[in-house]
Amino acid sequence: MMNRSSLQEDFGALRFQLAYMSYALALTHVHRLPAAPAVFRAPFQRLIEKMLSPDVWTYWRHVSTGNGPMNKSLGELPPQWNPVHDDNIMYSAYIQSMALLYHYLFDDPKYAQPGALTFKIEPLYWGDGGESFEYDEKSLNQRLYWQMVEKGYLGIACEPNCVFQICNQPAILGFRMHDLVYGGSIAEEVTEGYKQAWSEFGITRENGHFNILVMEKEHELLEPPPQGWADFWLGSLINMWNPEIVKSNFPAQIAHWRRDAPEGSMWIEPSVKPEGFGPPLTHAYDFGWAAVCASEVGDADSLDRLLKYADMFMDPVWDNGAYFYPRRDGWFDDQGRLAAMDPHTGNALLGYARLNVPDGLNKLYNNPLTKAHFAQPALVDMSEGIEVREARYHPDTRSLNIAMRPGRCREGFFDLSFANFWGRGSWSLLIDDEVAVEGNDSEVTSSGRAEAHRNGDRLDLRLPAGDHRLEVVWNEA
């Protein structure tokens, strides 16, 4: 779904949509379908590939020149092509955290290879060969780490001179993933330094709303009126390492911004920009981020009421297996209630809120996946168009449970591939409570309901497309 803008500069830019879709995938994998990396790995890769597209980051060539209302003190700066070298944490932190999340979740160093994160533009009619900047997850992380050190841990600027709290949180998530993959304690160092640096300004204001940004050169807090999106966006993220500050302020924040609507639903007062302050685009970011934050802090009542409003009044659609809320321009309906919907909220945020679990990001940050997780039986590959509803290995009963149904694939077969399957003794595979396949490390016997065979260190399974529950039980050690 497209927007009226270029989707590069506003708070619904492509980078934000892609990043929060990837975070939603990460949370869903870890908390809901831990034994089904097959569902998440390929989409995660595609999101990263899209993040590397010039369509996502070339705005930096213009934005790096500054000279806007909040960075005029720096004057006009020379244009920069490299989107991760200096500032622009509103992009660099997202690609850094996505690459490291991928490595962590799938135990795959794909983006650790030299040049795996290359920012490249190859124009035909200008630029004498274009631009190319080669990084990998480690060199990019190092780049961000030393910028953070150089800034005294206050944070790296988004637009020149503008240090937003929000956009430094994804970098902290990336640092944490780096620690979990490679060892070290960068995240702890940075969060301790961050707390100290922001103690001069306050992470929150006295009125309980979050501060938004500091102007770097002036070393001054910019204090616009509180914004709903800022409270909820920062709350959703900073909950990973500072849940106390989020949970002590969220109840008053949501009470401040919420508006009651029919049948117990509710909407969030949107932050309407004053005239002349950027393009007059309408959006539902405040609403979308409130839903995400409610999901993260575990406020089920607010989350239910917000999603109910979205479902009742935001015209959701199912299309090609996806549930989303189409763009709608204009702030309010005839009743004076929120009507606006934008691509970021409709494509990413409400889906994120629906898929998250209480303290989902906090648990992802603080409860590392163990070696045992990566050694457990799991669905690691599957054909297109299958909806996986459950995927969990239970060590106590030595069983793997998978539930699935047709998505786009409504006819033919489901092809599935399981890893960490062998060397666990004899096993039985039940499909819809009936034994369909049995085997041990040397032989596999299929009943006719499904075809199964050993493929190296995997078990490959083919069964007719349909609504199915699979259970694999290993009988002996």
Added chain:
Amino acid sequence: MIEAHFSLVDHHGKSVSEQDFRGSWMLVYFGFTHCKVVCPRSLAKLSSALDALGPGIDRIAPLYITVDPARDTPSVMKDWLEENFPRFTGLTGTEDQIEDAKKAFRVFAQRKADEEDADGYVVPHTAIAYLIDPTGEYRAHFLDSVDGETIAARISDIISREENISNA
């Protein structure tokens, strides 16, 4: 990421750059002599770490680069360091030279008003010690939170591994 370049004056009044330390390891720390807590604590810890290295210390040049060149003249640094942390050589320079050195090591330091200071200001700064090898390459850094024993062990380990490679 860290490019250990500087062009400064040592506390004997002699102009020095990183080139003058080629062939030696450098342990570089930034601070200022009016610092009441962080610098004395860090320099004491680094000094004890250096003591623990024993004979290996001969191959290390401990350097203390000021972030407060207005007050830290060569003689001020010499007096303060020789009295308190004699292993360290102080380096200072013009504001621009110090800015360049800070940038090269990615050091944060920002002057801030402080009523308790006799001159009315302090300069909060990054509390990181950098280990630079004899070719001028950054090899490691140690946060303020790391204890002296660990720092000594890591420096010893890095130097030993380097020498084993060189001798192989």
